[in-house]
Amino acid sequence: MQIRYIYLALIASTFFLYSCSKSENPTVAGDPSSFGQLQEKVLSKVCVSCHTSGASYASESGLVLDAKVAYENLVGIPAHDPNANAESVFRVKPGFADSSLLYMKVHGIPQGKLYGSQMPLGLTALSIGQQEFIRQWINAGAPKTGVVADAALLDDTTRPPAADFTPLAPPASGEGFQITTGKFDVPASFEREIFVYRRLGNTQPVFVNHIHTKMRPNSHHLVLYTFAPDTDPFYIPPFDIFRDLRNPDGSYINSTVDQMNFHLFLGGSMVQEEDYWFPQGVALPLSANTGIDFNTHFINRSSQTIPGECYANIYTVPAQDIEHIAMPIFSFTTNINLPPHRQTVLTNTYPDTMQSPIHVFMLTSHNHEWGQKFQIKISGGPRNGEIVYESTDWSHPLVKSFDPPIVLNKGEGLTTVVTYNNTTDKTISFGLTSKDEMDVMYGYFY
Template sequence: LAALAVLAACATETPTSTELVPPPEGRGFQLDEGDFNLPAGEEGLYCMRLPVPASYGDRPLFVRQIESRLPAGTHHFFMAYNTEPVDEQVGCFPSGPYVSTAEADQHDGGGGKLMFLSGEGEYSYTLPEGYAFYLPTGAGHLVTSHHVLNTGDDEREMYGRFNVHTAPAEEIAHPINQLNCLLQDIWIAPHSESTVSGTCMAPFDLDLVVLASHAHQHLRRFEMLLEGELIYESKDWDSPDIVTLAEPRRMRAGDGLEFRCTFRNDGDQWIVFGTGDYGEMCAIMSQYAYPPERVNEVPPSLGTIIYRDGLAAELVETTDLDGPF
């Protein structure tokens, strides 16, 4: 890992300020999902639909950088993009923006395709020059999926602030899209430590640009290996590393990207795939581009689900499929 060239991937566990200086006019916009209070001992999902500013019209957006400010009590945070228009900020659920864990899928509260993930604290990631995340139209909206958990004895004040930095199309030669792999076969016996793994196979030549991961509170270590070489490691389940590669890593068609999650179960029940006190996940949540010679070509979103520990599955195009992947 010491040999990895990291362009920009930083996080601090405790935010020093909720304030963000907005991007320059015409180069981005700021989003605020609002403030809310989380009672002691409660777990839930706060989800808002936030429109893209009308000044962007219906032309494509190219996102080069995202900054976030999220407080302690953030279990994890996903930002997704939805092509449907909304006129104003609105909660994702009939009852409003917040529901308890039992009432919603904690990983797909408002629909759309994932574009950014974050943990608590101050996060920022910036793509290499000429690269940007592609959004097909500014007429859509962004969805905040803020999974929160208060393990303390006092009520917590919660919030979410974000800067979305954009670039004009003429500055972007290499649009990027998401690449996600999810392992659903997780069984960790009580009072034990164990590693589960899966491998996702490239359907065509591609370049990995951003490496990131997702798991829950029992995680001890998340690893990615490309052709046997360790290219990513994170040991923080609630503030996973987001690694932007200064030099994208090539995957040839048929190459496998292996991922491993090591979990520790100190409880009296089995840990299984899912949410809650004994629920876990193990997923690659990364981004990729076509090789440099395919200038200005927009790649499809790619994803796959691996149903058995240790097996491999080919990534498939998910652009027109429902779900966050």
């Protein structure tokens, strides 16, 4: 109720501001001011397809760029991206293009910063002139009115050289292994999700305590799987062959889908670069000659083929340094049925079936764009009902570490509470494409 009220008040005040300022400084078509031109030639043309009020990408990014509100949503507003926000980055910091998220997102995220993907997502980068126009406008104080940047730049069509992508350097000898997908094509107007089964290269059993991943821009996720030990060899894929999840017409390739039923989660990331360390003394065992099924999903909304490529460094520790063996959590339900035009909350309890007590030290989640909120609660025991995890950004779900770990005794477990909002005309059920939904809890315990 409270939130709704604030929301209504915000909408009302935005309208009020807009109607007051309309006559003096319209940001509508034909507005000659620098911001008016930017809105007309870039934001409304290229960005609003995703960043429009009510669109799932707009709620995910927290950014609406519709002409009536774009200026107010950009200038002087803290970044929504959790990493940028934690570093006090603003979307537009007047006078400082290089430290404004808007400019970084269109020009290229600086090396070492984990601020999500380059914009426009899945499309060709803005032209050199358009990027320069944004830089000039921000450096001139990012005014709402007045001409402060060279308007001719907006019509420039020179494409910048393909964004530099620096591969992840492999671990030093003896410290671990690197696997990569290798470079592959993502055709125009296509979402390509591939699997490729790679040899880790370990001739002896190893213990993993640290996973560093990196992917090229326009990626949606990266997941590393092993196969359950009792998997029928029929379902284990051959090494080094790219297996697509979808045919060019979008239909599933059933053999790939079938293999997915035997996966065990090893690690994963939904951001371009991530470095995950296990708690001190905890490591995950992998048997000798492990094969890892490398899965990734790239989105290409442009009219040109773009490259996809991912790296994963898997670092190991000597057995004598380990106090606890980590085990993966991979709990999901296929029982998803979301009626059209309404919110649905799905609750599933995963009881502790392992030898108790268990110590949960990491949790994360996976669902698709209709998921609004993913919560995990403790069920049973003295902490019954306590919410230990909450993520509201489906494409960058929180990966939450627990130090000290959550201890679950016999009869206790974890419950997922996932809120979906199906805004379509059709019922949505479980499935692996972005048109379907998922409800997966991942993590580790020892």
